[in-house]
Amino acid sequence: MSDLRDLYQEVILDHGKNPRNFRKLEDADHQAEGNNPLCGDRINLYLKMDGEVIADIGFQGRGCAISTASASMMTESVKGKTRAEAEALFQRFHELVTGEAEASPGAPELGKLAVFAGVRDYPIRVKCATLPWHTLRAALEEKQETVSTE
Amino acid sequence: MLDVQAIRKDFDILGREMRGKPLVYLDNAATTQKPRVVIEALVEYYRNYNANIHRGIYYLSELATEKYEQVREKTARFIGAPDPATIIFTRNTTEAINLVAYAWGRQYIEPGDEIVLTEMEHHSNLVPWQLLAQEKGARLRHIGITEDGRLALDDLDEIITERTKLLSITRMSNVLGTINPVKPLIDRAHAKGAICLIDGAQGVPHLPTEVLELDCDFLAFSAHKMLGPTGVGVLYGKREWLERMPPFLGGGDMISRVWLDRATWNKLPWKYEAGTPNIADVIAFGAALDYLEQIGMEAVRAHERELTAYALEQLSRVPGIRIFGPRHVEDRGGVISFDLEGVHPHDIGQLLDAEGVAIRAGHHCCQPLMERLDVSATARASFYIYNTEEEVDRLVEAVRKVERVFSRAVN
Numbered sequence A: 001m002s003d004l005r006d007l008y009q010e011v012i013l014d015h016g017k018n019p020r021n022f023r024k025l026e027d028a029d030h031q032a033e034g035n036n037p038l039c040g041d042r043i044n045l046y047l048k049m050d051g052e053v054i055a056d057i058g059f060q061g062r063g064c065a066i067s068t069a070s071a072s073m074m075t076e077s078v079k080g081k082t083r084a085e086a087e088a089l090f091q092r093f094h095e096l097v098t099g100e101a102e103a104s105p106g107a108p109e110l111g112k113l114a115v116f117a118g119v120r121d122y123p124i125r126v127k128c129a130t131l132p133w134h135t136l137r138a139a140l141e142e143k144q145e146t147v148s149t150e
Numbered sequence B: 001m002l003d004v005q006a007i008r009k010d011f012d013i014l015g016r017e018m019r020g021k022p023l024v025y026l027d028n029a030a031t032t033q034k035p036r037v038v039i040e041a042l043v044e045y046y047r048n049y050n051a052n053i054h055r056g057i058y059y060l061s062e063l064a065t066e067k068y069e070q071v072r073e074k075t076a077r078f079i080g081a082p083d084p085a086t087i088i089f090t091r092n093t094t095e096a097i098n099l100v101a102y103a104w105g106r107q108y109i110e111p112g113d114e115i116v117l118t119e120m121e122h123h124s125n126l127v128p129w130q131l132l133a134q135e136k137g138a139r140l141r142h143i144g145i146t147e148d149g150r151l152a153l154d155d156l157d158e159i160i161t162e163r164t165k166l167l168s169i170t171r172m173s174n175v176l177g178t179i180n181p182v183k184p185l186i187d188r189a190h191a192k193g194a195i196c197l198i199d200g201a202q203g204v205p206h207l208p209t210e211v212l213e214l215d216c217d218f219l220a221f222s223a224h225k226m227l228g229p230t231g232v233g234v235l236y237g238k239r240e241w242l243e244r245m246p247p248f249l250g251g252g253d254m255i256s257r258v259w260l261d262r263a264t265w266n267k268l269p270w271k272y273e274a275g276t277p278n279i280a281d282v283i284a285f286g287a288a289l290d291y292l293e294q295i296g297m298e299a300v301r302a303h304e305r306e307l308t309a310y311a312l313e314q315l316s317r318v319p320g321i322r323i324f325g326p327r328h329v330e331d332r333g334g335v336i337s338f339d340l341e342g343v344h345p346h347d348i349g350q351l352l353d354a355e356g357v358a359i360r361a362g363h364h365c366c367q368p369l370m371e372r373l374d375v376s377a378t379a380r381a382s383f384y385i386y387n388t389e390e391e392v393d394r395l396v397e398a399v400r401k402v403e404r405v406f407s408r409a410v411n
């Protein structure tokens, strides 16, 4: 399975098994639900905002290793960031996993999130990797309806 | 016994490599591969006698009509229906079920009536009845399932009652492989005055089917799950119902006479086949039926039973595996759903794909069943006439590899 090592990196397997911030925030002031009807993956995302800053973030749900790891690592990378910074990070992440574009000038550093580069070779998994981010965007926008990747 | 090696030679696709490895195709419950004779029949129609049917007074049209209608006769014979006029061609199982839900359901279902389904139904045998029940104020009832994935028949007397107007159930579960005891259920429903539809999408391709013996009022199935092309489904119906029901779709071919403000209907079966049908694919489906008839459905079932027993035994030894559905092969067809502790079925599917093994991962269009099993998805391997024990070994080996990759990450 050497060809798959790029997708299932050690870090991804680890976050898939032991997701960080995997909890419901009792004092959340924003939340959203994401849903991938194709595979039945579901995520509930909770945010506590301090003005424009994401002060705390947690998620629950069940999904594949890619979507769980993506959610876990997303929570780590956006905690303490502003709404605008999180949005910019999503755009950069989206470019990475779809392989659509090189980093635009001034784009934020992806840091650990770069391990998701392997996803670009597996188009059907792009939805798994981006579901948590779409859900984050919905939570920030306080949309009420469930986000769907379909 | 089937001569599987000879059969495999009729399927060019089985000689292909996937991801640099020989393809192991185990998603037959979704759709099967097509033998060369089926593909050739399709091409031959377009190349040699393409014409619309039931219309032309020229030779080509007559020939196409004859070939098309011959497949209706073959289909009738295949399921033991004495009258070819009781065979309606649709697009797929889904459309066949919808035909009954619209034509029969809108006419005969009234507020307070009950429609009995099961918890293991495919969405195509759930949603049409939900739409009907909502529209008519009818009530849906569901036969539950046991821990090992069989129908829970204990409280049947409370579910199938005088209020039941329709029992609509699958012959075989596309997730659990369960072969349901449809005959006694049909008898029970009939005794209460209800009619019965059998979803044969999985049953007809894998088990001998005799509609007179089953005594079902309707049977729906799809050509593409039994070596035939996509785009062809079959609805068998008892003549009395097909005569009494109003049409489904209106248009050309289904009429007898048309005035500006009204029309009368064509005879059976054409009353339910509005517009130009899928001539080419119906004709190619005929070649698939010939192929299966030559092998014999008893032999198909015996081969799958053996392969399934072998696969169950081998898979059950994989650490962390959980296999859904009945334990005994007598109660199940060639469908095995499983998961691995701590590994999402999606990831199983992806890793198996890298080994050239094509299985399905997901909810298999059975979301309520997934809820019942308390999983978001399962991995599913499903067999057909061309699958071998060596392929099962490749599956098992690949599943073991998945287990190893993921156990690396366990703390």
Ligand SMILES: Cc1ncc(COP(=O)(O)O)c(C=O)c1O
Pocket: B029, B030, B092, B093, B094, B095, B122, B124, B125, B170, B172, B173, B174, B199, B201, B202, B222, B365
């Ligand atoms: C049990 C069952 N019913 C119905 C269907 C629907 O068949 P189709 O998609 O050909 O309409 C399927 C196939 O997916 C099935 O397995």
